[in-house]
Amino acid sequence: MKTLLNDADSAGGPEAALSGETIRIRGGRPLRGRVEVKGAKNLVTKAMVAALLGDTPSTLRDVPDISDVKVVRSLLEVHGVRVESGAEEGTLHFDPSGAVAAHFEEIDAHAGASRIPILFCGPLLHLLGEALIPDLGGCRIGDRPINFHMDALRAFGAIVDKSYEGIRITAPDGLHGANIELPYPSVGATEQVLLTAVRAKGTTELRNAAIEPEIMDLIAVLQKMGAIISYEPNRVLLIEGVDSLRGYDHRAIFDRNEAASWACAALATDGDIFVGGARQQEMLTFLNVFRKAGGWFDVREDGIQFRRGDRLTPVVVETDVHPGFMTDWQQPLIVALTQAQGTSVVHETVYENRLGFTEALVQMGADIVVHPQGIDSPERRVPRRALEQAAVVTGPTPLHGAEVVVPDLRGGYSYVIAALAAQGESVVSNMGIIRRGYEKFFAKLDALGADFDVIG
The missing domain is CATH 3.65.10.10 (Enolpyruvate transferase domain)
Structure with missing residues (x-):
C-alpha cells in the first residue's frame, strides 16, 4: 500500500x-x-527569463510544476515582475513593467541551489543597467565554469566585478554586438548570448553554438518577441540587435x-x-x-x-x-x-x-x-x-x-x-x-x- x-x-x-x-x-x-x-525544464526556465526583455506581458504554456520553475518565478518576482497563473493548467503570465533591481541577499535567498541567476544578466543589463549574481549551485556532476558566460558578457561591453558577495555586472556604455566563438558548444553560454544579443546595438555572430531543440525553441520565443536570429551552417547563429521587444505567447517544447x-x-x-x-x-x-x-x-x-x-x-x-x-x-x-x-x-x-x-x-x-x-x-x-x-x-x-x-x-x-x-x-x-x-x-x-x- x-x-x-x-x-x-x-x-x-x-x-x-x-x-x-x-x-x-x-x-x-x-x-x-x-x-x-509537459514543457522542457531546459526551455521553460529560460523562456521565463526572456519575459524580462518584453515591453508587454508574456504568456508561457505547458509549464511543469517543478521546483526549478518555482525558483525562477520567485527570482522574477523579487525583481518586480508580476507573475500569475492562468486559467489553463500549466500557464503562466508575466508582466515585467514594474521590474526593479534586487540585492545579493534577496537573489541568493530565492535562488537556492539553482544556477539560473546567471541567465538574468543580459535582460537585466538592458532593463536596469546592472545585474547581480550570488554563488551558483546546481547538480554536482562536474565542473560547470561560468567563465564562458562572463567572457561573452565582456565581449558585449559589460564590466564584471567580483566581490565576497558574488559578481556585479554593469554596462555604463550599453551593450553592443560582438563576434564570439565558444570553446565548447555550451547550452548555457549559448542561451546567455541569445538573451543578451537580441537587444544589443549591432549584430552578434556566435560560432560553435549549441543547437539543442530547447535552444531552437528559445530562438522561436525570441523571434515571436521581435528578435532577428538566423541559424547558419556549422553551429553559427547570427543575431541582429533590435531596439525593443514585445511579449510572447508560447507553448513550450x-x-x-x-x-x-x-x-x-x-x-x-x-x-x-x-x-x-x-x-x-x-x-x-x-x-x-x-x-x-x-x-x-x-x-x-x-x-x-x-x-x-x-x-x-x-x-x-x-x-x-x-x-x-x-x-x-x-x-x-x-x-x-x-x-x-x-x-x-x-x-x-x-x-x-x-x-x-x-x-x-x-x-x-x-x-x-x-x-x-x-x-x-x-x-x-x-x-x-x-x-x-x-x-x-x-x-x-x-x-x-x-x-x-x-x-x-x-x-x-x-x-x-x-x-x-x-x-x-x-x-x-x-x-x-x-x-x-x-x-x-x-x-x-x-x-x-x-x-x-x-x-x-
Whole structure:
C-alpha cells in the first residue's frame, strides 16, 4: 500500500526543504501505464527569463510544476515582475513593467541551489543597467565554469566585478554586438548570448553554438518577441540587435529528458509505459539506442509507447552535444543495461563526474567498472575530451534493495528506477532534488503501479 503525503507532489518551497524527503520502495514490479510530460525544464526556465526583455506581458504554456520553475518565478518576482497563473493548467503570465533591481541577499535567498541567476544578466543589463549574481549551485556532476558566460558578457561591453558577495555586472556604455566563438558548444553560454544579443546595438555572430531543440525553441520565443536570429551552417547563429521587444505567447517544447527517463524505466523494469506528449523528431538519437538495446516503441500522434522487446542487448554509447546522445539520458539507461546480456560501454564526454552515481548501483548488485580517464577505441566517433570517463556495464546482474542517497537530478531518478527493478526493499533519501525536473513524480509512480511509501 502506498502512503502519499498531502504535499508529496507539490514542488513548492525552497529546494533545501525538499531535499530531506525519503521513500521506501518495494521492487520487482513492472511499471505499466501512462504518464504525461509537459514543457522542457531546459526551455521553460529560460523562456521565463526572456519575459524580462518584453515591453508587454508574456504568456508561457505547458509549464511543469517543478521546483526549478518555482525558483525562477520567485527570482522574477523579487525583481518586480508580476507573475500569475492562468486559467489553463500549466500557464503562466508575466508582466515585467514594474521590474526593479534586487540585492545579493534577496537573489541568493530565492535562488537556492539553482544556477539560473546567471541567465538574468543580459535582460537585466538592458532593463536596469546592472545585474547581480550570488554563488551558483546546481547538480554536482562536474565542473560547470561560468567563465564562458562572463567572457561573452565582456565581449558585449559589460564590466564584471567580483566581490565576497558574488559578481556585479554593469554596462555604463550599453551593450553592443560582438563576434564570439565558444570553446565548447555550451547550452548555457549559448542561451546567455541569445538573451543578451537580441537587444544589443549591432549584430552578434556566435560560432560553435549549441543547437539543442530547447535552444531552437528559445530562438522561436525570441523571434515571436521581435528578435532577428538566423541559424547558419556549422553551429553559427547570427543575431541582429533590435531596439525593443514585445511579449510572447508560447507553448513550450516537451521535456525529452523526462520522456527518455520513463522509456528507460520501462526497459529496466520490463514494463510498458506510454509517454503522452513525447515526439519522435526530438528523440531520434535516443530512439535508435533504445531499439539497439532491445527496446520496443510505437510512435503515435499523442505520444510514444515504450516497452522491452524479447531481450536486452548490450550497446556502446557516447554522450555528446545535440544531435548526439544526451548526457542526461545515459544515467537511466545504465540501470537498464545492468540487465542486458553482455558488456555495454558508456562513454561520458560532457561532464567529468556524471558516472559517480554508479557506486550505488554496484551496492545494489550491478557489475559496473568506471574508467576515470575514459577508454580509447577505434570505433569512437565523438572526439575525446580530457575530462571524459567511461563505464563498463556487464550483465545481467540481479539487483537487490539498498539504502541510497540521491546525488543529483538524473542520478536520483536512476536510483528510484533501480530500486523499482530490484528485488526486496530500498530506501531512497534526498528525494527533493528529483522535484527539480520531474513534475508530480510520486503521482506518476503511483499511476504506473509502483509500490512505495513516503516516509519522511
